[in-house]
Amino acid sequence: MENQIALAALMRWRAEKAGRIDELEKEIETLRVDLVHLDSVILDKGQGVIDPEAIPSRNRFPRKSKWFAHREITRIIYDVLRPLPEGEAVPARTIVNAAMRLKGFNPEADRGLRGTYMNKFLCQLGALAARGVVAKIGQHKDHVTWRLSRINTEEAAG
Numbered sequence: 001m002e003n004q005i006a007l008a009a010l011m012r013w014r015a016e017k018a019g020r021i022d023e024l025e026k027e028i029e030t031l032r033v034d035l036v037h038l039d040s041v042i043l044d045k046g047q048g049v050i051d052p053e054a055i056p057s058r059n060r061f062p063r064k065s066k067w068f069a070h071r072e073i074t075r076i077i078y079d080v081l082r083p084l085p086e087g088e089a090v091p092a093r094t095i096v097n098a099a100m101r102l103k104g105f106n107p108e109a110d111r112g113l114r115g116t117y118m119n120k121f122l123c124q125l126g127a128l129a130a131r132g133v134v135a136k137i138g139q140h141k142d143h144v145t146w147r148l149s150r151i152n153t154e155e156a157a158g
Contacts, residue, residue: 065120067103073124076102081134081148089137089145096121 039052097107128134
C-alpha cells in the first residue's frame with residue numbers, strides 16, 4: 001500500500017466518527033427512557049385527557065457560533081433596526097450585510113458566508129418575532145422586511 005499514512009489517518013478518523021455515533025445513540029436511548037417516564041407521569045396527572053404524543057417537540061436550541069458571541073446577533077439586529085424612522089422596515093439582507101461588514105467581510109464577495117449568516121439571522125429574527133420584539137412585514141420570502149415592534153421601540157432604545 002502506497003499511502004499508509006493517509007490510510008491510517010482515514011481509519012483513525014472513521015473510528016472517531018463511529019465512536020461519536022455510539023455516544024449519541026446511548027444519549028438517544030437515555031432520552032427515550034426519560035420520555036417514557038415523563039409520558040407516564042403526564043398520563044397519570046392529566047387523568048388520561050392529555051396525549052403526550054400530541055405535545056410538539058421544541059426544535060430550536062441555540063448553538064454556539066464561531067462568528068458571534070452570546071446574544072451578539074440580537075444586538076446587531078437591534079443596532080440596525082433601532083435608528084430606523086417609525087414604521088420603516090428593512091429586509092434581512094440589510095441586517096446581514098451590516099453584520100458582515102462589522103466582522104470585516106465583504107457581503108458581495110463572500111456569498112457562501114452571507115448564506116450562512118442569513119440563516120442565523122433569519123432564525124433569530126423569527127424567534128424575536130415570536131416573542132413580539134420585532135415585526136415581520138410581508139409573507140413572500142423575497143418581499144419580507146423587518147422592523148422593531150411598536151411596543152418594544154422604547155425597550156430597544158435603552
